[in-house]
Amino acid sequence: MSARLLVIDVVGLVPSLMGPRLRALAAKGWERTVSPVFPAVTCTAQASMLTGKLPSEHGIVGNGWYEHDFSEVLFWRQSNRLVQGPKVWETAREQRPDLKVAKLFWWYNMYSSADLAVTPRPEYPATGRKIPGVYTWPHDLRARLEQRLGSFPLFKFWGPGADITSTRWITDASLDVLETDNPDLALVYLPHLDYVLQRQGPQGPDVPAHVLEVDREAGRLIDRAEALGIDVLVVSEYGIGATEQVVFPNRALREAGLLAVLWQDSVGETLDAGASRAFAVCDHQVAHIYVANPADRRAARRTLEGLAGVERVVEGEQRAALGLDHRRAGDLVALAAPEAWFAYPYWLDDGRAPDFAPTVDIHRKPGYDPAELFLDPALRFPKLRIARRVLAKKLGFANLLDVIPLDPSMVAGSHGHMPAERSLWPQLIGSVGVPQPGEGDDLRVVHDLILSTLLEQPLPARAEARS
Helix, strand or coil, X not given: XXXXXXXXXXXXXXXXXXXXXXHHHHHHCEEEECECCCCCCHHHHHHHHHHCCCHHHHCCCCCEEEECCCCEEEECCCEHHHCCCCCHHHHHCCCCCCCCEEEECCCCCECCCCCEEEEECCECCCCCCCECCEXXXXXXXXXXXXXXXXXXXXXXXXXXXXXXXXXXXXXXXXXXXXXXXXXXXXXXXXXXXXXXXXHHCCXXXXXXXXXXXXHHHHHHHHHHHHHHCCEEEXXXXXXXXXXXXXXXXXXXXXXXXXXXXXXXXXXXXXXXXHHCCEEEEEECCEEEEEECCHHHHHHHHHHHHCCCCEEXXXXXXXXXXXXXXXXXXXXXXEEECCCEEECCCCCCCHHHCCCCCCCCXXXXXCCCCHHHHCCCCCCCCHHHHHHHHHHHHHCCCCCCCCCCCCCCCCCCEXXXXXXXXXXXXXXXXXXXXXXXXXXXXXXXXXXXXXXXXHHCCCCCCXXXXXX
């Protein structure tokens, strides 16, 4: 019988955050930390694991970037066609043409060559409401899952209400696909630790309890895989370190006269990217700096290097050495110090902030905003405010669910830079049937582990050949 493999992505997993179920899997098989790819963020990490390449080749330079042709910053897009190069299952199909693949909540999950796909996809009626939902392939898979599990709990997947509920739904859906559709390769994404560690930091008081929660969900998948004779590979994308400082590169660039904003009475100030001489797309501890005229690079670089919390700013050959020699990457790339992270705000007065700033709006904001994991502490009765806003929307009234703080200083954990300490490197755990990676490998080795397991071949010695 041909080999089958379940890959579980436990986001934020590092050696110190392994629960008893994952430790038991490691005891029967193996465990190993590997260095992250840069930037150590979700979309880049997943693309590198599935292609075995760096962003210079696969093009996923972050969770979002500036699209020059549109003059817009685009974050959290979902088309798999953005990932350049063959995916691991496509390579495996050269020898196993009937290989059946299920991609469950991994990113860039729309229009791939996987046989089955499930990914978050809200519905946006013309009334302005946001209705929880998923996109599935085949399309009728959604109806089957919702009939058995209910609607996907979108507001528990991201935002101030994010908790184990969404991870549990993903587990249930994945178990359904494993048992009903019998894929040869299943990729499952369990995000819960990511939320907790950004809210509280790695030493947060509730972290141990949440480690056990996500460990139980991973354990359910492991149990079913073992019963079905499926090998298991647990992966992580990055470790999350404690942060103490917020850096605002866009505000600095604006004060230097390099960033342009547009004022609209009905919206507030919005970033006018196409009219800016330089601006930053902030993504955790990394910022891509797009500079319209090369003559302005020196001024932009000096502005950013003068900010406390900026470890270094790279361009040219230094940028290429980090694996970011791609047209989507910034002309300059800023790395935060380990205890700092980059926030996207560009306005200088909260009274002029755009209307979407205090809302959960991952597509409209020109940068990542972890403040969306919190309720504004200045609100006296935030849950009552939410209830009123939601009821008004259901009744057809337009309003904003403006409950997110504009001050992001409460964020306690971040990731993205290249941590020197192995304690923040991603953790891999494999069952007996999965080959063990060697010393010196980085996260791209996941591609090789998947391929070798599915084709039942030895793991190629690639560490020396990697650039």
